[in-house]
Amino acid sequence: MPTFAFSPKTYADGEVGFESDFDLIKSDLETALNVTKLDADNVQDGGVPGSAIIAGSVTTAKINDASITPDKISSDSSVDANRAVGTTQIVDGDIETAAFDSDAVTAAKLGSTNYATDAFASVSYIASSEETIESCSLTVSSGAVKDVWIIIVPSNTGSAPISIPGTDTGILRLKRGSTTIGSWLFTEVNGEIATPQFLMALDTGPAVGANTYSVTYEGPDNITIGGFRLYAIERYG
Amino acid sequence: MAELAISKPYQAGEPYFEADADAQKAEIVTFINTTKINSDNLLSNTFDTTYLANDAVTGAKLVDNAVTESKLATNAVIADNIAGGAITTAKIADTAVTGLKVAHRSATSSSSGSFSSTATTSTQVTNLSTGPTITVARPIFGWLIIDAEAYLLKSNTAGGFDRNLRILVQNSSTGNTVADYLLGDDRSSLGVSTIAFYDPSPQVGSNGYKVFVTVGAGGTGQVDVANYKLHIWYT
Numbered sequence: 001m002p003t004f005a006f007s008p009k010t011y012a013d014g015e016v017g018f019e020s021d022f023d024l025i026k027s028d029l030e031t032a033l034n035v036t037k038l039d040a041d042n043v044q045d046g047g048v049p050g051s052a053i054i055a056g057s058v059t060t061a062k063i064n065d066a067s068i069t070p071d072k073i074s075s076d077s078s079v080d081a082n083r084a085v086g087t088t089q090i091v092d093g094d095i096e097t098a099a100f101d102s103d104a105v106t107a108a109k110l111g112s113t114n115y116a117t118d119a120f121a122s123v124s125y126i127a128s129s130e131e132t133i134e135s136c137s138l139t140v141s142s143g144a145v146k147d148v149w150i151i152i153v154p155s156n157t158g159s160a161p162i163s164i165p166g167t168d169t170g171i172l173r174l175k176r177g178s179t180t181i182g183s184w185l186f187t188e189v190n191g192e193i194a195t196p197q198f199l200m201a202l203d204t205g206p207a208v209g210a211n212t213y214s215v216t217y218e219g220p221d222n223i224t225i226g227g228f229r230l231y232a233i234e235r236y237g
Numbered sequence: 238m239a240e241l242a243i244s245k246p247y248q249a250g251e252p253y254f255e256a257d258a259d260a261q262k263a264e265i266v267t268f269i270n271t272t273k274i275n276s277d278n279l280l281s282n283t284f285d286t287t288y289l290a291n292d293a294v295t296g297a298k299l300v301d302n303a304v305t306e307s308k309l310a311t312n313a314v315i316a317d318n319i320a321g322g323a324i325t326t327a328k329i330a331d332t333a334v335t336g337l338k339v340a341h342r343s344a345t346s347s348s349s350g351s352f353s354s355t356a357t358t359s360t361q362v363t364n365l366s367t368g369p370t371i372t373v374a375r376p377i378f379g380w381l382i383i384d385a386e387a388y389l390l391k392s393n394t395a396g397g398f399d400r401n402l403r404i405l406v407q408n409s410s411t412g413n414t415v416a417d418y419l420l421g422d423d424r425s426s427l428g429v430s431t432i433a434f435y436d437p438s439p440q441v442g443s444n445g446y447k448v449f450v451t452v453g454a455g456g457t458g459q460v461d462v463a464n465y466k467l468h469i470w471y472t
């Protein structure tokens with residue numbers, strides 16, 4: 001602790017001040033500032049501003065353990081540019097498998113499957129124009145738009161499957177809004193007509209936000225559809 | 238403001254008394270030991286590492302948000318910064334890994350258009366061929382999906398109930414048959430609308446799935462595949 005003190009004085013009133021008296025005062029000051037030097041005891045708390053510290057001086061050893069708490073790291077709930085760790089700070093490929101604890105990505109960590117569904121009971125149509133049998137609304141996630149699977153499968157009602165009498169013809173459509181994504185043509189070939197019991201189409205063009213998916217039928221002839229369920233599933237990856 | 242100001246207790250023509258010198262010295266002592274220096278007495282960029290005590294930079298010394306992106310060097314975070322197993326379950330927020338975070342991992346063929354065959358040997362359906370190049374051999378699911386006005390039908394040009402349609406899906410890269418569907422001679426089996434398949438053993442690298450149809454042994458007639466696509470999705 002370099003508490004500064006002058007040497008015992010060598011002068012007194014009524015005496016002539018000699019050169020050595022003043023030299024001693026000077027040397028005390030010079031020694032204190034140049035040799036002994038000042039330390040923390042001579043600096044006010046908070047007295048050293050950042051501007052007085054030479055850039056690059058705060059090395060690891062100067063940082064107290066556990067002092068860099070989350071609030072010291074630049075963060076922003078909405079602006080990426082204000083966040084400390086951007087993609088450029090991370091070496092490509094360096095978040096390695098080894099960094100993940102075994103079985104760390106549990107099912108709870110996975111986002112919910114985004115899907116919409118609606119069941120429809122057994123219905124019969126005699127349709128000369130297109131009619132909507134059932135529809136559901138799927139809100140496609142924001143960000144990169146994934147494809148959507150559109151599926152109709154038998155439901156659990158035990159109802160009859162899709163049937164179309166004789167050689168009647170028509171079109172069963174799976175649609176997004178007014179856009180047909182896939183359709184099944186009931187058509188006669190050599191006296192036979194194929195009837196689907198499971199249909200699947202791939203929508204590669206949904207918009208972010210709400211999309212209405214539907215199953216429709218258009219004649220000219222009639223059709224009977226048993227209990228089925230319509231699914232619109234945003235594909236996970 | 239920590240400015241050193243030394244009084245002047247003497248005048249021109251007067252003697253310089255002991256008390257004068259004592260007062261001036263006392264002011265210097267007080268400044269150095271009591272008032273103490275602060276930023277007013279320090280030049281900018283005065284202190285380098287040598288002058289900073291170890292552990293001197295405590296949390297309180299760091300202003301909030303001091304560690305900005307610009308303070309982190311490009312490629313500052315390397316694998317060796319992250320301890321093995323550091324990313325535990327608890328570190329990952331529930332439902333954080335959404336579908337949008339997972340890269341596309343599917344492939345879809347072009348449409349078959351209107352394809353017909355009467356061959357009793359295995360015949361590849363036009364355009365129903367697709368496959369991913371994968372780096373990890375994980376199972377693959379696949380389906381025949383419908384395009385516009387699709388149908389899949391085995392008819393008997395001679396009449397009667399002879400179906401005998403066989404549909405094969407093969408991974409031509411591995412040689413594995415991943416689906417082998419036989420529509421027998423039974424009218425109730427007519428409803429073929431899709432084939433789903435599962436390949437538990439794709440190969441690392443390219444995989445090529447192809448769909449073949451056959452008018453089965455002893456069968457006659459024609460198979461029509463209209464406007465289908467082959468869609469696969471790897472898990």
